[in-house]
Amino acid sequence: MAGEGEPAGARHVAIIMDGNGRWAKKRRLPRAVGHQRGVEAVRRMVRGAADFGLEALTIYAFSTENWRRPDEEISDLMSLMKKFIMSDLEEFVENNVRLKIIGDYKAFAPDVVELIEHALARTADNTGVMLAVALNYGSQDEIARAAAKAAAIGAITPEAIEAALDTAEMPPLDLLIRTSGEVRLSNFLLWQAAYAELYFVDVLWPDFTADHLKEALDAFAARERRYGGR
Template identity: 45%
Template sequence: MIERLKSWLVGYQKEKSLKPADEERLELLKKGPIPRHVAIIMDGNGRWAQKRGMPRIAGHRAGMKTVRHITRAADDLGIEALTLYSFSTENWKRPQDEVNYLMGLPEEFLRTDLDELVRRNIRVGMVGREEELPEHTLRAIEGFKAGTEGNTGMMLSFALNYGARSEMIQAVKWIIDDVESGKVDKGEVDEGLFDQYLYTSNLPDPDLMIRTSGEVRISNFMLWQLAYSELWFTDGLWPDFSRELFYKAIEDFQRRSRRYGAV
């Protein structure tokens, strides 16, 4: 218990040690419009490791540290929701040892970060298909949900086993079932109702989508929800993505004029 407390205190001190310049910039950013929901495609872990002659798994471990830093930065800004594209429905095609490692990351994150998430009043959730996930991964996700269910602050969601096309097809099937059973009238089906059948039904649509690694595409991520999102791309790989770059993305968002199709 004493050792755990020491570890907690060290982590807390590191968490609070923002540079004065970062604190000043944070306050300036807060004076402008802040996106309610930021979604991030965390790309480049494998390339980051390969450039350093390390196994791809080392890149995922480094990427998990970036998750921690950016979660703090988003929470400090007062962002309501942060969704991280962690594992797509296509990622099962990767080497088995890499898949196994990725499926174990939620357990590791639960052990190391739950206390801080509770302290910061952050809630944790998941978007994606649970059916194919290993039991130990689901247990970790449920541990996060149970451990943070009383929190009322930022919603941190991990997109696991997620694919936007399959999400929309599943939503259509659920709507058909409810129409056939009489729960829903066909005339009631509109965009608002469709939203309620998506994995993200508890979240606002993203105002800003960020992708790292230099790829300029959205890769089957939130195809419906990103209809009017601002998109921001950077050549930097995810393990190198910093609070500084995150602030840059927010600054760029604040300079844009969002008209949603109006003049």
Template identity: 50%
Template structure:
């Protein structure tokens, strides 16, 4: 995907960081990066602060990484913002998390519009508060004609539920004659998923030292390159993001084949 977006260049970036950015851009960047943003609560606990303080700090990192992903000409950035399992957290924390889209997009949306970013969402709308949906829907509508990087929020998202819903719809379509069982393949099934408008992620990043997928894009990550870091999300910055991209660039993606196979 060609990114025609006007670049956000930090005038305060150290020359060494600028050199790394320029080098990475020349070496082939992933088209789609997905991030499991983990560690906000632990970041706050280490500082004797409430967990919501970690989520607020993590929101600032989203802005920083979105700007850098745009500058690197990455086509899509999917952020795991709230899972279907996160409803189990304390109500005070959940309520705060449901307010974050309003706060984040209320201040960041004009910048996203200016720089041609397109906002999208995957996840189940049912159960989300109306004020959360209003903020997301406004951002989606206000940026729908933009042609630059896609900022995709996975909100109230769970991959198992996504796959089950897709299977149910496939069964319905087969029973109604819309499609036949013989016509079902991986490409067709992918079109029933919430990510039907996206290529599968090339790179998955997870912060905070946890090494698991946590019900995130289980189908889509079949051949994705994984990169894990012990850094907590609020401490994640440009250097770590470039580390992940450089690691991706150093790998040979064979998709089940062998090196040199045609």
């Protein structure tokens, strides 16, 4: 059950989208095909977020550590990102989805940066679900940047750091989901997850459906959130 004074429904859900490579390997397909199917799962989650009344959905798309992957795979991921933005932007606009980026997306190639900034501008006035995409994101880097900003104004407090995080304008994180059976946070939303509920599922990301999201939300609603109290 929800804790005293807490709504049963989640407002902000984050997902570590894990398992694209293993999905492809199981089917003897190139990793790129797994990533393509992963994009289809993202589309399902954005639509599901609206259907289930979420205010915000944050997805881990490209971490600061992903630069260590082979150049060919990084190139495939960048191509997929561009295709996703170009193909889905109008749907975001029509469905009142507001796009947000967390992390340093300006480290990408100029054509990718231009597409991202165009999408951000096109959806800036939307008031529906906020889709935050973590790009070139690492939580330790985010916390370090936020602490530096707090220090610059002479107030290194939890409140000052939180106000300087990439997610500052978003609702507090309620539920963090990781697919594929891995049970770790992988440098994702470490600060924000301090009192979030964690949900790990064995399903590989390309197979994750709106029904799986609903199961996670139902499990969240059944938990009692104590925030350190009794």
